[in-house]
Amino acid sequence: MPEKTRKKLKGGVVGYGGAFNMGRHHLEAMRKAGVRPAAVAEIDPARLQEAGEDYPGIGLFDTVDRMLRESDVDLITIITPHNTHADLAVQCLKGNRHVVCEKPLAITTAECDRMIAEAKKRKLTLSTYHNRHWDGCITEARKRIERGAIGDIVRIEAHMGVQGQPRDWWRSSKSISGGILYDWGVHLLEYSLQLIDSEIVEVGGFAKNGFWAPKTVWGDDTNEDEAFAVVRFKSGQWLTLCITSLDANPKPGWVEITGTKGSYLFGGDSWKWITRNRDETVLREGKNPPWEGESKRFYKNVADHILDGAPLVITPEWARRPIHILDLAARSARSGRTLKAKYG
Numbered sequence: 001m002p003e004k005t006r007k008k009l010k011g012g013v014v015g016y017g018g019a020f021n022m023g024r025h026h027l028e029a030m031r032k033a034g035v036r037p038a039a040v041a042e043i044d045p046a047r048l049q050e051a052g053e054d055y056p057g058i059g060l061f062d063t064v065d066r067m068l069r070e071s072d073v074d075l076i077t078i079i080t081p082h083n084t085h086a087d088l089a090v091q092c093l094k095g096n097r098h099v100v101c102e103k104p105l106a107i108t109t110a111e112c113d114r115m116i117a118e119a120k121k122r123k124l125t126l127s128t129y130h131n132r133h134w135d136g137c138i139t140e141a142r143k144r145i146e147r148g149a150i151g152d153i154v155r156i157e158a159h160m161g162v163q164g165q166p167r168d169w170w171r172s173s174k175s176i177s178g179g180i181l182y183d184w185g186v187h188l189l190e191y192s193l194q195l196i197d198s199e200i201v202e203v204g205g206f207a208k209n210g211f212w213a214p215k216t217v218w219g220d221d222t223n224e225d226e227a228f229a230v231v232r233f234k235s236g237q238w239l240t241l242c243i244t245s246l247d248a249n250p251k252p253g254w255v256e257i258t259g260t261k262g263s264y265l266f267g268g269d270s271w272k273w274i275t276r277n278r279d280e281t282v283l284r285e286g287k288n289p290p291w292e293g294e295s296k297r298f299y300k301n302v303a304d305h306i307l308d309g310a311p312l313v314i315t316p317e318w319a320r321r322p323i324h325i326l327d328l329a330a331r332s333a334r335s336g337r338t339l340k341a342k343y344g
């Protein structure tokens with residue numbers, strides 16, 4: 001249906017936090033995609049007041065319960081700390097609203113499954129804000145690799161972090177954030193899973209704890225100092241993810257893909273493509289397309305899906321895949337055993 005004649009969705013956010021002003025970011029992205037910003041639920045009065053100043057006349061609610069009872073928003077985006085995503089999403093779905101959850105979809109696979117089941121039962125849309133799905137670094141990598149630049153992919157190594165004390169914010173709390181792998185690790189996995197299109201078979205996890213813990217506000221609940229996951233795929237390919245806060249000699253880039261005919265390494269800004277010609281190393285390098293933050297594209301797809309049945313790009317099953325890896329990695333690190341995947 002042409003956009004001008006179809007119904008306009010009303011959008012709301014849960015969480016209008018100050019760390020990156022993400023509530024405003026989402027409401028602006030909704031607006032650009034034709035979804036009208038209509039409500040904000042926020043438990044911090046100062047942040048709720050800020051939302052009212054940014055959006056005069058918008059519905060302001062101090063609880064999600066009140067927002068569900070007193071506003072008629074169709075689509076709600078959850079922008080809160082990770083350990084609250086599952087319960088808030090299920091609450092909004094039970095209130096018969098479509099839901100977008102900031103990444104990560106949740107902390108455990110069981111939480112993801114509970115959210116997906118509720119959305120299916122009510123025939124509502126559930127998605128995750130994987131706006132980085134279209135980042136220049138991964139679209140550029142896919143373009144080259146899918147044209148055969150490095151032959152067949154053998155393995156992917158994703159990594160991020162340097163030596164440094166975790167900040168005094170909720171992201172450094174294991175019980176609130178899920179752990180050190182759950183912030184940027186989710187983005188790096190979402191990039192990597194675009195390149196390895198195969199079922200997850202099993203995951204091994206490793207973690208070093210206790211170096212930073214005595215020095216942070218979170219004490220024993222501090223994130224791992226470093227965590228590492230190894231994923232085996234049905235295709236025979238494998239993937240590693242390492243996020244660290246104690247590596248004095250961090251590896252360059254974010255994701256390195258080793259193929260039968262070459263290697264491709266990318267970070268946010270640039271890429272390197274390395275092949276061998278007899279005994280010579282051939283290095284090509286360049287800049288990724290500029291970061292455009294495909295927020296409008298994300299919400300346009302969600303709105304088109306809700307209103308016209310267009311295929312949803314970021315399905316909840318897609319968003320469950322990195323969480324399943326991280327959940328298995330955390331449990332494997334605790335138990336010291338590799339764990340089999342379930343619907344990987």
Ligand SMILES: NC(=O)c1ccc[n+]([C@@H]2O[C@H](COP(=O)([O-])OP(=O)(O)OC[C@H]3O[C@@H](n4cnc5c(N)ncnc54)[C@H](O)[C@@H]3O)[C@@H](O)[C@H]2O)c1
Nearest residue numbers: 014015016017018019020022041042043044079080102103
């Ligand atoms: N996609 C991205 O690039 C990107 C960037 C930044 C943050 N994020 C994600 O956004 C989410 C939030 O992160 P942030 O940096 O905005 O955190 P933040 O701490 O700045 O904001 C969180 C807000 O949620 C509010 N809140 C908590 N529980 C609530 C509840 N029950 N009802 C209403 N409000 C509640 C808090 O009061 C706070 O203001 C996380 O999932 C994070 O990973 C994603």
